[in-house]
Amino acid sequence: MKKLNHTVLFLILATQVLSAQSTESLKIRKQTQQNAKVIIREFTDFLKIPNVAANPISLRENANFIMGMMTNKGINNVQLLEGKTEDTTPAVYGEVLVPGAKQTLIFYAHYDGQPVNPAQWDKKLTPFTPQLFTASLDKNGTSIPFPQDGKYNGEWRIYARGASDDKAGVDAILNAYDAIKKSGLKPTYNLKFFFEGEEEEGSTHLDAILEKNAKLLTSDLWIICDGPVHQSGKKQLYLGVRGDTNLDLTVYASKRPLHSGHYGNWAPNPAMMLAELLASMKEDDGRVSIKGFYDDVIPLSPSEKAALLEVPSVDAQMKTELGMGNPEMKDISLSEAINLPSLNINGIQSGNVGKMASNQIPTTATAVLDLRLVLGNDWKRQQQKVIDHIKGQGYFVTTNDPTDQERATYPKIIKIIANPNGINAQRTSMDLPIIKKVIAAVKATTNDQVVLQPTMGGSLPLYLFEKYLKANTISVPIANHDNNQHAENENIRLQNLFDGIETMGSLMLLK
Incomplete structure (x- = not known):
């Protein structure tokens, strides 16, 4: 009473x-x-x-x-x-x-x-x-x-x-x-x-x-x-707000661009290597497959869960507005998705496309990863989880362009520049x-x-x-x-x- x-x-x-x-x-x-x-x-x-x-x-x-x-x-x-x-x-x-x-x-x-x-x-x-x-x-x-x-x-x-x-x-x-x-x-x-x-x-x-x-x-x-x-x-x-941090990735192959006819099927293609590496970071259901990626998330409180249930659904509206098919994570709503840590590819580049495209095997491929964090994640720790995953895929990780000795020693080389100014989530x-x-x-x-x-x-x-x-x-x-x-x-x-x-x-x- x-x-x-x-x-x-x-x-x-x-x-x-x-x-x-x-x-x-x-x-x-x-x-x-x-x-x-x-x-x-x-x-x-x-x-x-x-x-x-x-x-x-x-x-x-x-x-x-x-x-x-x-x-x-x-x-x-x-x-x-x-x-x-x-x-x-x-x-x-x-x-x-x-x-x-x-x-x-x-x-x-x-x-x-x-x-x-x-x-x-x-x-x-x-x-x-x-x-x-x-x-x-x-x-x-x-x-x-x-x-x-x-x-x-x-x-x-x-x-x-x-x-x-x-x-x-x-x-x-x-x-x-x-x-x-x-x-x-x-x-x-x-x-x-x-x-x-x-x-x-x-x-x-x-x-x-x-x-x-x-x-x-x-x-x-x-x-x-x-x-x-x-x-x-x-x-x-x-x-509250999500935290954020970034990683710049560069995969290396040959020292100079190669004719795709003369060297295709023989010389490694860095664009393909990077694509395969990035694909290894997510499951088909959109969840990040990197070990421990979600382990330190602090769950929502009962009142926060209740508030989330009252959020109007805009999923259908936004799919139409954006001309989008199925969402990446198919089993949760947009409001639920932003309460989870995420891994996004901000940009990816290798060789040229469109009118500038040529029949070549490029020398490098680059991508920028954006890691959004929720309460419990630490930005440095989240960066390290990704780096450890990349090492687990057989890559030698460096913070500089590889030397000739490193090229001769390691078949898979990646340069990773970790953003030193990440921010943590708050709620x-x-x-x-x-x-x-x-x-x-x-x-x-x-x-x-x-x-x-x-x-x-x-x-x-x-x-x-x-x-x-x-x-x-x-x-x-x-x-x-x-x-x-x-x-x-x-x-x-x-x-x-x-x-x-x-x-x-x-x-x-x-x-």
Whole structure:
């Protein structure tokens, strides 16, 4: 009976929070609608600044632009947080300390982006010249000018690198606070803002920034604004993220390319050797066959398993949308699949194809493996499992191009370069009281189901917040699922951006 009373009390309190925040959410929505012209103009100015992670000069320009946005919106103590040296890309920090507040929320997004190959983008697009379209390109959207009256259709899309990943996150967070301030609403939590500039390069110096600024970054919860909403269009929350690491493989055969007629059936073909090696890493049912690959996975908790059962199935939708046949792992859903470690071939290359193809046996074949990790996996240990498997297939493993002596000694040679900057997975308990408040706050912004996911398919360095700050995190994505992040024709659906502002605003008003 006591347990039942506690459950009823929680439902009553949740309903009260929902009702109160729904009114506040509507005020934020109204402010966003009234200020759409200014919001979009500032956002497109932001998108014009190149943000490729490998270019530190342009990233500094992005950081300075964000500092200006924060200052203009009345955020205090705006500063750059450097790593151990000032020649690395900084994080941008600011805060709003609320008198009497006993708890603190930190809002995170990143401002760096993936590399671009303009030749791969639609011929109507230039990656760092944001353009407005009436719909997505694959639905025959047409280019239109940005309206002078500030009236925007939520189905319109802005195309540009960083539009969804993750400048939309930065923009939504800052405009959410601006809308709160202009609406006369009062946060009860201290609010802190942290925008990283190295996420797409593995957050190389984030550990140093967190360790150096641990006192400044004390909080009760980090709210991570990155990634897409559910494929159904419903808002979703992620309690964790996968880890990630990579391996570069190069298989060697003859020292020079050979005529396939003169030497075929005699000279080893590195492309075939690599194909056979890669095929040995997976079973026909899609499961990784490498010894111990799943052994250290920490199982989902009962509440996480229950949440997973409530996730709407989008498997049929995505198969149609992607023009795909059977999924790789045929006996589990997409939501279940992302809660397992994975092995993916990011790319494979040997010789030439198409018009450049020639009748030759190439000298090498290369592949890049992407290992996604879940809670319990260690990135270095997972790399070693793969390396041990390759050795078990009869390969001599080196980290350099083979010498003539090695070529004469070993019939199967592979160079393996293990990425030294992997990240581990992280997951926050669904049962924490502050997590329940976050769920209620997001529910207050929508009449639809809010999808709760134990783990995001993608990776973020959230384990570092846990390691250096003992912090809890939750991810609240806002981008449309078909945003083409990391690829050509990246875009943000405007309703996702506007809804994101409302969601972030509701979270800033946690009770």
